[in-house]
Amino acid sequence: MTEAEILEGCRRGDQHARHELYMQTSARIHRVLLRITRDHEAALDLAQSAYLKAFARINQFNGRAAVATWLHRIAVTEALQYLRKRNRDTGAPFTRSEAIATTPDHQAADVRMDIEDALALLDPLDRTMLLLRYDVGQDYRAIAEILDCAEGTVSSRLNRARGRLRGVLKNSYSLEEDAPSTHQNK
Amino acid sequence: MSCVESELLGRFFDEEVSETERTEIESHLRQCSHCVSKLAELSLMRDNIASVQTPDPPSGLWNSIKASLDSETPTQRMVQSQNLPGSGRFRRFRAVAGIAAAVGIICTAAFWIGRGDSAQAAAVDFTVLLDSISEGAVEAFDRFITHHSGQAIDPTDAHRSAPDLDFEVPADLPGGWRRAKTYRLEFGGSRGIAASYTRNDGEFLATIFHPPVKKENFGTHKDYPCVVGKHRGHSVKIGEWRMMHLTDPTTCHCVLSRVTDDAQLAELMSAIAPRSKPSEGHGH
Numbered sequence: 001m002t003e004a005e006i007l008e009g010c011r012r013g014d015q016h017a018r019h020e021l022y023m024q025t026s027a028r029i030h031r032v033l034l035r036i037t038r039d040h041e042a043a044l045d046l047a048q049s050a051y052l053k054a055f056a057r058i059n060q061f062n063g064r065a066a067v068a069t070w071l072h073r074i075a076v077t078e079a080l081q082y083l084r085k086r087n088r089d090t091g092a093p094f095t096r097s098e099a100i101a102t103t104p105d106h107q108a109a110d111v112r113m114d115i116e117d118a119l120a121l122l123d124p125l126d127r128t129m130l131l132l133r134y135d136v137g138q139d140y141r142a143i144a145e146i147l148d149c150a151e152g153t154v155s156s157r158l159n160r161a162r163g164r165l166r167g168v169l170k171n172s173y174s175l176e177e178d179a180p181s182t183h184q185n186k
Numbered sequence: 187m188s189c190v191e192s193e194l195l196g197r198f199f200d201e202e203v204s205e206t207e208r209t210e211i212e213s214h215l216r217q218c219s220h221c222v223s224k225l226a227e228l229s230l231m232r233d234n235i236a237s238v239q240t241p242d243p244p245s246g247l248w249n250s251i252k253a254s255l256d257s258e259t260p261t262q263r264m265v266q267s268q269n270l271p272g273s274g275r276f277r278r279f280r281a282v283a284g285i286a287a288a289v290g291i292i293c294t295a296a297f298w299i300g301r302g303d304s305a306q307a308a309a310v311d312f313t314v315l316l317d318s319i320s321e322g323a324v325e326a327f328d329r330f331i332t333h334h335s336g337q338a339i340d341p342t343d344a345h346r347s348a349p350d351l352d353f354e355v356p357a358d359l360p361g362g363w364r365r366a367k368t369y370r371l372e373f374g375g376s377r378g379i380a381a382s383y384t385r386n387d388g389e390f391l392a393t394i395f396h397p398p399v400k401k402e403n404f405g406t407h408k409d410y411p412c413v414v415g416k417h418r419g420h421s422v423k424i425g426e427w428r429m430m431h432l433t434d435p436t437t438c439h440c441v442l443s444r445v446t447d448d449a450q451l452a453e454l455m456s457a458i459a460p461r462s463k464p465s466e467g468h469g470h
Binding site: 001015016018019022023026027030031034035044047048051052055114115116119130131133134135139140155156158159162163165166169 | 192193196197200201202227228231232234235236238240241242243244247248250251252254255322324325388
């Protein structure tokens, strides 16, 4: 089925078209939700909620962006709202065990903990920015659409997020430190 | 030229600069090892972020979405979707499904109430798959996976997950099939494996491996003996779909597909059961 056929089917409430949309997008949607929330149960709840909202609002989809971008917008909005509420309710920071939840086995977890730990320590919006750009592979325009902001804002926030991630990783990786601000090319 | 400011260098790395900016930065990079190393750092960061493995969503997720869609009127669905806080819905579904399953309304939802319950299914219940296959093979396969407590696994863990079975889940199968997902299944304390495959044209194929138990439930569907290449087995045909079983003393190898060419079927069977010998049939 083409994207147009899937959309048309979804607008008619056709279950086959809905399932096709789900099959084409669910792995990416679930992955980004899991990595933003760092919680298996929450990721499943949010994925279900996002798809139900998408199917209910399919007539509001204007085709300005790809349907996958639109779905990401719904899912990411849900995830950020969830995290805001959770952090407000508990005040609990992300933990190492939550970070482990995104890796399927301990061996892989050992290898990947540095980056997952570091991402876990970032502000949810910074983490979401980095995941949308470097994991999902969205360009600035799509990220702006997903997060409902200007492309220039995406650029500056990504820069901020990269800087913060670099700062967190400093003690884990032997990445080169920033040169003194006076550094000039010869 | 001074070093490239970090935000601009980030936009250059992300290919979000104008042609003029790109030309200037490339010119600068030819003579600035510092900025080159900053780009390498960005590349390392991107690769690390993208390389983290996560599990696939469970096949039951679609079932829960579908059940919610089926159980709500359009008005209810609109109101609920606008009011949902974003969490707890999946858990609420499982609670509701527990009641529904108790009165026999939603059998597959039992998976979400207690995965151990459906794991107690003693027979290999193909009726779950075959009864609804004409409505959609992918959905029917998902139902079968859910019914037998399917858990998505890494393909490299398949043999470790079902050590008593002799099978293969190759990344590619003859005929242009590419592996999509691999699952561990439960059959009343025994383990099974299943894998889904897709072709470029969207065609679906599934393989299922289970212990050679005698209780294969095909419901009202007739199971006929058949010969595939040098192997003997049995098959069930529903419309265009055919489920082939190649049997041997350790493993029942099943292929669900719309393939009709016997030579291609024989190639498929050889790929998923390369060590099975013609004389080893267990004779369902």
